[in-house]
Structure formats: structure tokens, C-alpha cells
Amino acid sequence: MAYLRWRRFVELASLDRPWVGELFMRKRNKPIVAAPVEKWDREYQEGLYDRLARSEQRHHHRLLAAMIADRWPNPRVLEIGAGEGVLFEAFRAHAPARYVGVDFSAPAVEKGLERLAAERATGQVELLLGDGRTFRTDETFDVVVFSECIEHLGEVEDLVAHYAPNLKSGGGVGLTMWLALKPLRLWHRLKRLGQVLDEAAINTPWGGGWLVSVVRPATKAVLAMAACVALAPSDAFASPALDLPLSIDLARAAVDACAARGAAVSASVVDDKGNPLVVLRAPASPKPPIAAPRKAAAAAQFDAPGSEMEPREKADPAFAALIKAEPERLNPHAGSLPLHIDGKLVGGLAVADTAHDTADACAREALAKFAAKVR
Numbered sequence: 611m612a613y614l615r616w617r618r619f620v621e622l623a624s625l626d627r628p629w630v631g632e633l634f635m636r637k638r639n640k641p642i643v644a645a646p647v648e649k650w651d652r653e654y655q656e657g658l659y660d661r662l663a664r665s666e667q668r669h670h671h672r673l674l675a676a677m678i679a680d681r682w683p684n685p686r687v688l689e690i691g692a693g694e695g696v697l698f699e700a701f702r703a704h705a706p707a708r709y710v711g712v713d714f715s716a717p718a719v720e721k722g723l724e725r726l727a728a729e730r731a732t733g734q735v736e737l738l739l740g741d742g743r744t745f746r747t748d749e750t751f752d753v754v755v756f757s758e759c760i761e762h763l764g765e766v767e768d769l770v771a772h773y774a775p776n777l778k779s780g781g782g783v784g785l786t787m788w789l790a791l792k793p794l795r796l797w798h799r800l801k802r803l804g805q806v807l808d809e810a811a812i813n814t815p816w817g818g819g820w821l822v823s824v825v826r827p828a829t830k831a832v833l834a835m836a837a838c839v840a841l842a843p844s845d846a847f848a849s850p851a852l853d854l855p856l857s858i859d860l861a862r863a864a865v866d867a868c869a870a871r872g873a874a875v876s877a878s879v880v881d882d883k884g885n886p887l888v889v890l891r892a893p894a895s896p897k898p899p900i901a902a903p904r905k906a907a908a909a910a911q912f913d914a915p916g917s918e919m920e921p922r923e924k925a926d927p928a929f930a931a932l933i934k935a936e937p938e939r940l941n942p943h944a945g946s947l948p949l950h951i952d953g954k955l956v957g958g959l960a961v962a963d964t965a966h967d968t969a970d971a972c973a974r975e976a977l978a979k980f981a982a983k984v985r
């Protein structure tokens with residue numbers, strides 16, 4: 611107990627003195643690794659998150675909903691990493707005009723669809739399957755909320771810049787996060803992106819603690835700049851990345867490997883978020899180069915080769931639903947490979963517009979050529 615109290619003391623002290631957190635942080639150089647969708651799927655199927663719906667686990671939800679409704683009565687809310695949409699229950703008393711929840715775990719979304727069936731029927735609520743790092747909608751909201759999930763969604767600056775177009779003028783970003791020193795680094799980075807409207811810590815009798823906050827992000831131009839200069843040396847996500855020369859070499863080697871087999875193809879390399887770095891097309895390739903970046907994005911997103919994902923799409927309905935939710939971004943067919951540097955996922959390579967087994971062989975041959983740098 612004494613240790614827990616000491617830990618809470620350090621966490622609270624670090625809220626406005628980040629150096630205190632850095633001083634006492636254990637494993638400070640170990641990056642935060644986002645959990646794969648399979649882990650969440652399993653945990654939702656096992657009912658692990660049923661406890662999140664219990665009242666003594668939801669102080670942070672209720673406080674965040676009240677903070678938001680205080681500034682934006684009848685708010686329009688987009689929640690990313692919404693799970694089963696339990697946060698909506700806390701907004702209910704504030705009569706939100708709209709709540710859209712997005713989560714990449716199919717079992718979570720299925721449970722939420724049942725839970726909030728009545729509100730969905732009136733159009734007040736929508737729950738969608740999608741990856742929170744790349745989800746897009748034209749709808750605008752008073753707040754975008756990240757509740758207990760921001761550490762799974764990549765660089766904070768990229769994330770806030772990505773959702774800035776979905777915020778109404780003067781809109782905010784809501785956050786709840788488990789109080790712990792390393793995730794609090796993300797809070798310090800979010801703070802720098804705008805004006806802090808509310809910041810509070812919840813301390814429960816059973817030892818739990820959450821940070822709850824609302825930030826009004828700076829203008830879109832400032833956010834775009836912040837995204838460009840995001841990575842400070844102490845960054846929680848500091849990690850290896852693909853550079854452009856290596857990406858070009860990989861795509862070129864894949865096109866050449868297929869040319870040697872008599873196939874004119876397209877090849878693409880994407881980064882760890884599935885954004886294309888390189889798209890190459892042999893002039894005689896029969897199609898526009900659309901499939902290759904989608905195949906590479908799927909390999910990066912699921913950290914799996916297309917040769918494994920293609921049969922999985924037929925056998926695993928939850929996986930198939932994830933692909934179906936983003937057909938213009940993901941293609942799980944054979945011919946793609948995830949890319950790793952120092953054991954960390956850095957992106958994907960894919961070949962398309964030829965037979966799938968040829969595409970797979972060309973991608974593997976290209977990757978083998980640069981095995982000293984990337985695997």
C-alpha cells in the first residue's frame with residue numbers, strides 16, 4: 611500500500627513536472643507497443659471488459675462526460691477506440707445530440723450494437739468497425755474522445771491532426787487515461803497541441819487512478835506543423851522506421867523479380883500506418899496500381915503476409931469484417947509481406963496484378979535481397 615501511495619504521489623507530481631516522471635520511470639527507453647486486434651478480440655470474447663461497465667470503474671467516464679457537456683451542451687461526440695460504447699452511458703444524462711463510436715475489435719462492436727440498439731434505431735448513436743489510426747468520416751463533432759486507448763493509436767500529434775477536420779470550430783479533444791508514468795508522456799504531448807480546458811485526476815479507494823482532460827487543439831495549420839516535428843528524443847514511440855531509399859529499392863527489386871518471371875506488375879511499400887511510401891508500376895502492367903498499396907497496407911496493419919491473410923479472410927468472419935469495413939484501403943490477398951527492423955513492425959511490401967503465388971514469390975525474393983536491413 612505504501613508503495614502504491616508513493617507511486618500515486620509521483621504520478622500526480624509529474625502532471626505539471628514531467629521531469630519528475632522521467633526521473634522515476636522504469637524502463638523509460640522501452641517503447642509502448644500497441645496491442646494487436648487479436649488480443650482485444652480475445653478479451654472481449656472472454657468478457658474481460660464487462661467490468662468496465664461497472665459503476666466503480668466509470669468515474670472517469672462520468673467526469674469526462676460532465677466536463678464536455680458543461681462546455682458543449684447536447685454535445686456531438688466521436689469516440690475512437692470506443693469498445694462496446696460504454697462511455698455513451700455516461701453521456702446519456704447530458705442528452706448528446708450524436709455519439710459515434712469506432713473500434714477495430716469486431717466482438718466489441720457487436721456487443722455495443724446490441725447494448726445501444728434502441729439509440730441506434732433513433733439515429734442518435736452509431737457504432738462502427740474501423741481502425742482508429744486511419745478511420746475517416748465527413749461528419750463533424752464538438753469533441754473527439756480517446757478514452758483509455760490513446761497509447762494504442764500511434765503518435766499523438768498525427769492522431770490529433772488526423773481528426774482535426776472532424777472538429778467543429780472551437781471543438782475539443784477529450785481524454786481519459788490510466789495514471790501511469792509512461793502513458794503520461796502522451797498527455798504532456800497532447801497538452802502542447804492546444805489549450806487545456808480541463809485537467810483532473812481521479813483517485814479511487816481501491817487504488818485506481820485516471821487522468822481526465824479536455825484540450826482545445828490549436829488551428830489546423832499549427833497541428834499540421836506539430837505532426838511534422840513530432841518526435842522528441844524522449845519519445846515514447848521512438849522506433850526504427852523505413853527510409854525512402856530502402857523503400858524504393860524494395861519496390862524496385864519486387865518489380866524486377868516479377869519481370870524475370872515474365873510478369874509485369876505493380877509493387878508498393880507502405881509505412882507502419884499503411885500510408886504509401888512508394889508505388890511502382892511496370893509500364894506493361896495490365897492495371898492501374900491500386901491493389902499493391904492496399905495489399906501492403908493490410909500486411910502492415912495485421913502484421914501478416916497475404917499468403918496467411920487470404921485463407922483467413924475465408925475462415926474468420928471477424929477478420930473478414932475488418933477487411934470489408936475498409937475495402938478502399940485494405941486487400942488481404944497473397945503477394946504482401948509485413949516489414950520489420952530490429953523486430954519492430956515498420957511497414958509492408960506488396961506486389962499486385964499478377965497471379966497471387968507469383969506476387970508472393972516476387973515479394974519474398976525482393977525482401978530476401980535486403981535481409982541485412984529489413985526482414
Ligand SMILES: C[S@@+](CC[C@H](N)C(=O)[O-])C[C@H]1O[C@@H](n2cnc3c(N)ncnc32)[C@H](O)[C@@H]1O
Nearest residue numbers: 650691692693713714715741742757758759762
Ligand atoms: C481499454 S479499451 C477502452 C474502451 C472504451 N474507450 C472505454 O473507455 O470504455 C481500449 C479500446 O481501444 C480499442 N483499440 C485499440 N487500438 C485500436 C485501433 N487501432 N483502432 C480502433 N480501436 C482500437 C480496443 O479494441 C479497445 O476496445
